[in-house]
C-alpha cells in the first residue's frame with residue numbers, strides 16, 4: 671500500500687519535448703494550440719484528484735487558476751512548493767474557487783505569509799532552505815491527500831521523478847516543434863546521467879482526443895515488471 675499520494679504528472683508537450691516557447695515564457699501561449707477536447711481531458715483528471723500542484727515559477731510566469739472549468743466537477747486543493755516564498759499574493763491561485771496551500775521555508779517574507787492567510791489560504795513552513803519532496807509527499811498523505819495531479823514545470827517534475835514519487839505520466843502531444851536550447855522540457859534538473867538509474871515507463875494507452883494525441887504511461891516499479 672502507498673503511504674504517499676498517488677501521483678500523476680500531466681503535461682502538454684511539443685514533439686521535441688518542450689513545455690513552452692522560450693525560457694521565461696508562459697506556456698499559455700503554446701496552449702492556445704490545444705482544442706477544447708484536450709482541455710476537457712485535462713480538466714477530467716483535475717476533477718478526479720484530491721490536489722493539484724505546479725511549481726512556484728509556473729505561478730509566476732503562467733498565473734494559472736488550477737480549477738475545473740471544462741467539465742463538471744469539484745476543484746482540487748491547489749498546492750504550490752515555493753522555497754523562496756516569492757509568490758505574488760494577487761495570483762489567480764488565491765481566488766476563492768478552491769483552497770490553496772503554499773509549502774515553503776523560513777525564507778518566505780512574513781508579510782507574504784500574512785497576506786495569503788488573510789485570504790483564507792494556508793502556508794506550511796518546513797525546515798531548511800530547500801524543500802524535500804519525500805518529506806512533502808509524506809506530509810500531504812498525513813493531511814489526507816490520497817491523489818495528486820502535478821502539472822509541472824520541469825523543475826518540480828524532476829523532483830518527483832528523482833525521488834520516485836510518480837505513478838503515471840499522461841501527455842497531451844502538441845504536433846509542433848519549438849526548437850532552441852535552455853527551454854524547459856518535460857523533466858529538468860540535473861538528470862540521471864546513468865542508464866542504470868533511468869525511470870522506466872510502460873505505455874498503458876494511446877488515443878486521439880480532438881486534434882491531439884494523448885499517451886498515458888505507467889511508471890515501472892522494478893525492471894522485472
Ligand SMILES: NC(=O)c1ccc[n+]([C@@H]2O[C@H](COP(=O)([O-])OP(=O)(O)OC[C@H]3O[C@@H](n4cnc5c(N)ncnc54)[C@H](OP(=O)(O)O)[C@@H]3O)[C@@H](O)[C@H]2O)c1
Pocket residue numbers: 680681682683688689690693694695696697698724725726727728729731732751752753754755756799800801802803821822823824825826827829854858
Ligand atoms: N506545457 C505545460 O504543460 C507546462 C506546465 C507547467 C509549466 N510550464 C512552463 O514551465 C516553465 C516553468 O518551469 P520551471 O521548471 O522553470 O519551474 P517550476 O517547476 O514551475 O517551479 C520551480 C520553482 O518551484 C520551487 N521549487 C521547486 N522545487 C523546490 C524545492 N526542492 N525546494 C524549494 N522550492 C522548490 C522553486 O521556487 P523558488 O525559486 O521561488 O523557491 C522553483 O524555482 C514555465 O515557462 C511554464 O510556462 C509548462
